[in-house]
Amino acid sequence: MDKNGQNLLARFERQRTDYPLIIAAVVLCVLLIAGVIRSAKVDVTAVVLFLAAAAAFVILVLVYVAINRRRTALDDRKFIEWNAEMPELQRQNANIEVRELARLLEVGEEQHPELLSAYVVAGDLALRQIQQEENLPLMRHVSIGNTPFDGILIDQDVITCIEVAFLVKPEVRHERLESILKKAEQAKKTLAETKSRLRVRLMLVLVTQLTDEEEEDLRATLGTKRFSDTPVDIVIPLFDFETLQKMYLSE
Numbered sequence: 364m365d366k367n368g369q370n371l372l373a374r375f376e377r378q379r380t381d382y383p384l385i386i387a388a389v390v391l392c393v394l395l396i397a398g399v400i401r402s403a404k405v406d407v408t409a410v411v412l413f414l415a416a417a418a419a420f421v422i423l424v425l426v427y428v429a430i431n432r433r434r435t436a437l438d439d440r441k442f443i444e445w446n447a448e449m450p451e452l453q454r455q456n457a458n459i460e461v462r463e464l465a466r467l468l469e470v471g472e473e474q475h476p477e478l479l480s481a482y483v484v485a486g487d488l489a490l491r492q493i494q495q496e497e498n499l500p501l502m503r504h505v506s507i508g509n510t511p512f513d514g515i516l517i518d519q520d521v522i523t524c525i526e527v528a529f530l531v532k533p534e535v536r537h538e539r540l541e542s543i544l545k546k547a548e549q550a551k552k553t554l555a556e557t558k559s560r561l562r563v564r565l566m567l568v569l570v571t572q573l574t575d576e577e578e579e580d581l582r583a584t585l586g587t588k589r590f591s592d593t594p595v596d597i598v599i600p601l602f603d604f605e606t607l608q609k610m611y612l613s614e
Contacts, residue, residue: 390419446505446506446509447504447505447506448504448505448506448511452511453504457479457482457483458479460482460529461475461478461479461482462475463536464478464482464529464531465478467531467532468531481529481604482529484608485527485529485570485604485607486513486527486529486570488570488602488604488607488608488610488611488612489527489568489570489602489607490503490513490514490525490527490568491611492602492607492610492611493514493516493525493566493568493600494516496600497516497518497523499516499517499518500516500517501514501515501516501525502514502515502517507522507524507550507553507554508549508550508553509553510546510549510550510553511546512524512525512526512546512550513525513526513527513568514527516566520560520561520562521561521562521563521564522550522554522561522562522563522564523563523564523565523566524546524547524550524563524564524565524566525566525568526543526546526565526566526567526568527568527569527570528567528568528569528570529570529571529572529604530569530570530571530572530573530581531571531572531573532573532577533573533577533578533580533581533584534581534584535567535569535584543565543567544565544593544594547563547565547593547594547595547597548594548595550563550595551563551594551595563595564595564596564597564598565593565595565596565597565598566597566598566599566600567597567598567599568599568600568602569581569599569600569601569602570602570603570604570607571601571602571603571604572603572604572605573603578601578603581601582601585599
């Protein structure tokens with residue numbers, strides 16, 4: 364396996380200062396110093412100070428344990444196989460989606476190239492916007508084990524698997540949705556098999572080209588219990604294709 368791909372997440376790790384640990388340590392030192400000073404006069408104040416120091420020490424230990432657990436989960440990322448999705452598979456998936464779009468729009472094969480361009484641009488702009496909103500490094504067309512995703516976000520011990528769908532009708536195809544949910548479940552299983560403590564979240568990004576009424580119908584569908592039994596936590600942001608183009612492509 365490519366070592367560069369294997370250690371990709373380590374380069375993306377967001378370094379954070381352990382402020383709770385630092386604060387607890389400072390409080391502990393202050394209390395201990397105060398306790399030593401007051402110890403010359405045996406009174407209630409000295410007892411309270413030393414009890415407070417002991418409590419601060421317990422808090423310090425608990426914070427350290429919690430941070431250590433998170434760092435252990437981050438270390439688990441080194442054992443995940445990260446592979447770029449093969450161009451052939453990307454092309455195959457794109458062609459499947461374009462044929463479905465052509466069927467829904469009732470257009471002939473001569474318009475397939477135009478639909479393909481729109482599909483590719485929609486996916487690219489959606490991932491740009493997600494990265495902008497999340498303010499996190501984003502890997503495109505990467506597989507967890509053998510399970511490919513359009514994108515992956517990494518934030519501490521949470522891996523967000525991203526799938527993008529381009530909608531011209533106010534519905535997500537049942538077959539497509541089932542396929543996406545199975546991929547998320549397989550990614551979760553892959554992590555579990557490696558004894559990883561990393562958590563998986565699914566982000567289903569919907570790029571739409573709908574009327575206002577159709578978008579309301581879509582939101583109503585997404586608000587039902589349809590996603591109540593998903594194998595992982597799921598978020599479903601909606602983006603209007605025309606708005607994305609104006610945002611990123613227009614002068």
